[in-house]
Amino acid sequence: MKLFFSLVICHLFFSNAFSQNTTIIKCDSIYKNKGIAIKLATFNDREDIEDDEKNATLTITQQLNGKKTILLKENLHSSNQEIEFRDFNNDKIKDLLVQNYSDVRSNWTYSLYLYNSKTNNFKKVVGFEEIKNPILNTKYNIIESHVVSGTNWASFYKIKNNKVIDFNIVITDDGSSKSEKEYRKAIKKITSIK
Numbered sequence: 001m002k003l004f005f006s007l008v009i010c011h012l013f014f015s016n017a018f019s020q021n022t023t024i025i026k027c028d029s030i031y032k033n034k035g036i037a038i039k040l041a042t043f044n045d046r047e048d049i050e051d052d053e054k055n056a057t058l059t060i061t062q063q064l065n066g067k068k069t070i071l072l073k074e075n076l077h078s079s080n081q082e083i084e085f086r087d088f089n090n091d092k093i094k095d096l097l098v099q100n101y102s103d104v105r106s107n108w109t110y111s112l113y114l115y116n117s118k119t120n121n122f123k124k125v126v127g128f129e130e131i132k133n134p135i136l137n138t139k140y141n142i143i144e145s146h147v148v149s150g151t152n153w154a155s156f157y158k159i160k161n162n163k164v165i166d167f168n169i170v171i172t173d174d175g176s177s178k179s180e181k182e183y184r185k186a187i188k189k190i191t192s193i194k
Contacts, residue, residue: 023081030085035063072122076111089114090141100129105148107132127164146173
């Protein structure tokens, strides 16, 4: 009887210790007639994992005419295995966001992969994981980060050659008329730089 319980406990421990969470998305509704599928598989789901420690594998494949091709495969960090599709280079085609981590105030970061419809490929944007709560401002073609904190703040970025460029402008973002004025001043400064 002791042996039976020991075996059950060992089985439960090892099946949980080496369990793998996998998310698979067929992207036919997003990338029409391209045969693209995305797979995010966690290989390390320890509770104490660091935010910059890789714990998952992202694989993007294409299947056309019975032939399967790997478009991208890399290890990354994803604490919640959330996948989103939003345009971040203002080309009106959705790009791939893989949730990176969330801090104590639910400020989310992501790994971003820009989709190029001409080459039918995805390119990772270096440094995007540092931007919290990213939103594309389509009017000015910039990325805004609005962070919830002791004092809420916003900062501004752009993507150039698959890298994040920081405008090094940080403003308070508390909804007051003062923060609205700071926002307009920041936008004016950014548009004069571009």
